[in-house]
Structures are given as structure tokens and as C-alpha cells.
Amino acid sequence: MDEPVAGLLKALALETNGARTEEDIFTGVSQWMPLGRVFGGQVLAQSVVAASRTVDDDRFIHSLHGYFLRPGDVEQPITFAVDRIHDGRSFSTRRTQAYQNGLPILSMIASFQDVDPGLEHQIEMPNGIPDxxxxxxxxxxxxxxxxxxxxxxxxxxxxxxxxxxxxxxxxxxxxxxxxxxxxxxxxxxxxxxxxxxxxxxxxxxxxxxxxxxxxxxxxxxxxxxxxxxxxxxxxxxxxxxxxxxxxxxxxxxxxxxxxxxxxxxxxxxxxxxxxxxxxxxxxxxxxx
The missing domain is CATH 3.10.129.10 (Hotdog Thioesterase)
Structure with a gap:
């Protein structure tokens, strides 16, 4: 088993054959888990990386919506198919499907945006939080x-x-x-x-x-x-x-x-x- 952060970086280092057809295809490995099921956060993060590799460098993910469909097997590689749904003047939209053995285990749609000016505010962090x-x-x-x-x-x-x-x-x-x-x-x-x-x-x-x-x-x-x-x-x-x-x-x-x-x-x-x-x-x- 890899060291924890090394294992995370290894899982996020997706591979691609460099050839684009109707979809961009990537593959990745999983971190070891005690019950043998892929950690949901891992496949979610991998889907973010896969989608991010298909947009311009000046656009970053600002939202995602994903559904966990089936438990994944840490012993099997995961295939990520990215559909380039839309590229506009400021926003890009991508759909990523994660597969094992030909069956989807996660379906995610994500939106990317370049840096734009606009109104800004935020809710405050709670008070009294210990260091x-x-x-x-x-x-x-x-x-x-x-x-x-x-x-x-x-x-x-x-x-x-x-x-x-x-x-x-x-x-x-x-x-x-x-x-x-x-x-x-x-x-x-x-x-x-x-x-x-x-x-x-x-x-x-x-x-x-x-x-x-x-x-x-x-x-x-x-x-x-x-x-x-x-x-x-x-x-x-x-x-x-x-x-x-x-x-x-x-x-x-x-x-x-x-x-x-x-x-x-x-x-x-x-x-x-x-x-x-x-x-x-x-x-x-x-x-x-």
C-alpha cells in the first residue's frame, strides 16, 4: 500500500492514449481500502481531473453534480469517458462517466469558467472556533x-x-x-x-x-x-x-x-x- 498522499497523487495521475474520438478517454487506479470498495471521494476527484484536462487552461471547475451509481472495486482500473457538451465564451460544460467492467459507477456533470469580474460577498466563518x-x-x-x-x-x-x-x-x-x-x-x-x-x-x-x-x-x-x-x-x-x-x-x-x-x-x-x-x-x- 502506498503512503497516503502518494496514493492520492497516484490515483489522480490519470493516463490517456492522447487520441480523441467522440469522447476523451482516461484511465486511473484506486487507493487501497479495507473493505475493497472504491472511496467515493476518490472517483469524484478523478472525474474532476479527467474533465479538467479537456478545457482551456484559463478555465477552472466551479461546480459539479454527480451520482454514485455502483460500488467500485479497488482491484480494477477505472475508465473515465468525458463528453465535451458545450464551450461558450465564458463557460464550458463537461459530462464524465466512470466505468468498471463496462458498467458506470459514477456519472458527473461539471461546469468550468474563466476569471470574470462581478458582485462579491460571502457568509462569515463561525466565531469561537478553536485553533x-x-x-x-x-x-x-x-x-x-x-x-x-x-x-x-x-x-x-x-x-x-x-x-x-x-x-x-x-x-x-x-x-x-x-x-x-x-x-x-x-x-x-x-x-x-x-x-x-x-x-x-x-x-x-x-x-x-x-x-x-x-x-x-x-x-x-x-x-x-x-x-x-x-x-x-x-x-x-x-x-x-x-x-x-x-x-x-x-x-x-x-x-x-x-x-x-x-x-x-x-x-x-x-x-x-x-x-x-x-x-x-x-x-x-x-x-x-
Whole structure:
């Protein structure tokens, strides 16, 4: 198994034969995961990279909407087919389908824009947030647990995650609230590549976004029989930020019903600049 950040960079280094037909075709590998299923954030980030390679260098992704269709197999390569739907004066639109064994595992549509002037405002970062250096890392909290998933989360993830307040890995939260906040950054520096940082932000946005649903109902990742899977993912990049610097991920869940839970998130840099907004609905099933 590769070192975590090296594994992330390897997964995002997609290959292409350089020949364009009706679609641009790329292939990529997966990071190892303890259950053998492809991490959703990984295939999402790879789809961002694939689509980004088909637009002009002065246009960057500003939004995506994706559906997770099937679980992926970490042992199999992934093929990414990019359809160049539209190129306008300021915007470009791309559709990326990720395949394994001829079947789609993710379908994503994304929009790209050049740098344009316009109105500007943002919501403020919450007050009273403790500094990340004052908090224990999730790796430290999980390292002593003798379980393969806990060990992967402790040593195999490419990001340092630090919950503000107690995490819900093993113990129920003291308060049943539908919100939480997490500091996160890659554990090693990343290259100076804006596409790579935007893709890595999509990758990290899938880590913990459904946790406010568990927190609200007094559940943990260790709840017996719990089944969680991302169904769809939407993301809007507002401003550029590096993922190898501390980012605050503020999350909340406005609704859960029918075995599904909705969560939204806002990502700020350490100076309070709003970098991105995220929304995801996930399947959450707990035995009666």
C-alpha cells in the first residue's frame, strides 16, 4: 500500500492514449481500502481531473453534480469517458462517466469558467472556533483501536482530520445536534497545481459530510448493522485554496427521511475566506 498522499497523487495521475474520438478517454487506479470498495471521494476527484484536462487552461471547475451509481472495486482500473457538451465564451460544460467492467459507477456533470469580474460577498466563518493546533488529530484518537477500518482511518488517509468536539467513530456525541465542524488538511504538501488542489478538495469533501446525521440521532460509525453510502454529491468552488493548509469544514443536516439523509457543508480557509459549498444525500440504514 502506498503512503497516503502518494496514493492520492497516484490515483489522480490519470493516463490517456492522447487520441480523441467522440469522447476523451482516461484511465486511473484506486487507493487501497479495507473493505475493497472504491472511496467515493476518490472517483469524484478523478472525474474532476479527467474533465479538467479537456478545457482551456484559463478555465477552472466551479461546480459539479454527480451520482454514485455502483460500488467500485479497488482491484480494477477505472475508465473515465468525458463528453465535451458545450464551450461558450465564458463557460464550458463537461459530462464524465466512470466505468468498471463496462458498467458506470459514477456519472458527473461539471461546469468550468474563466476569471470574470462581478458582485462579491460571502457568509462569515463561525466565531469561537478553536485553533487546529489545539485539537487532537483523529489519527491519534483511532491509532490504538485494533480494527482494520480504525487502523486505516488512523494511518491510511491522506488528510489530517480534527473534529471540534468529540467525533462519532465509537462513542455517541454528548449532544444530539445535526451539525459539526472539522479542521482538515493533507498530511503532506501537494504540488502547485490548481486543478489538483480543486480535485483534492472534492476528494476530502466526501470524508465526513454525513456525520451530522449520525450525531443528530445518537448513532456512531460503530453502530451494529449500520449501512451508509453516498448517493449524490454537489459542489461549488467559490475561490481557490490550497488543501495542504488548514481548512475548516462546517457541516449540518437539514433533513433525514426514508433511509436517506441530506447534509450540507461550507469550507473556509484559516483566514475565514469561503472556498466552497457542498451538498450530499446519502443512504443511511440502521436495523430496527
Amino acid at each position: 487546529p493546533d489545539s485539537l487532537p488529530s483523529d489519527s491519534e484518537l483511532l491509532r490504538g483501536i485494533d480494527h482494520p477500518i480504525a487502523q486505516y482511518w488512523a494511518t491510511g488517509r491522506a488528510f489530517d482530520m480534527r473534529h471540534i468536539g468529540e467525533p462519532v467513530y465509537l462513542e455517541k456525541a454528548a449532544e444530539r445536534v445535526a451539525h459539526q465542524a472539522i479542521w482538515m488538511k493533507s498530511i503532506d504538501p501537494l504540488p502547485d497545481d490548481e486543478i489538483l488542489h480543486r480535485a483534492a478538495l472534492a476528494y476530502a469533501s466526501d470524508y465526513s459530510l454525513l456525520e451530522p446525521i449520525l450525531r443528530r440521532h445518537g448513532k456512531t460509525w460503530a453502530t451494529p448493522g449500520l449501512k451508509v453510502a453516498s448517493l449524490d454529491h454537489a459542489m461549488w468552488w467559490h475561490r481557490f485554496g490550497r488543501v495542504d493548509e488548514w481548512l475548516l469544514y462546517v457541516q449540518e443536516s437539514p433533513n433525514a427521511i426514508g433511509g436517506r439523509g441530506l447534509a450540507t457543508g461550507r469550507i473556509f480557509n484559516r483566514d475565514g475566506v469561503l472556498l466552497a459549498t457542498v451538498a450530499q444525500e446519502g443512504m443511511i440504514r440502521i436495523p430496527d
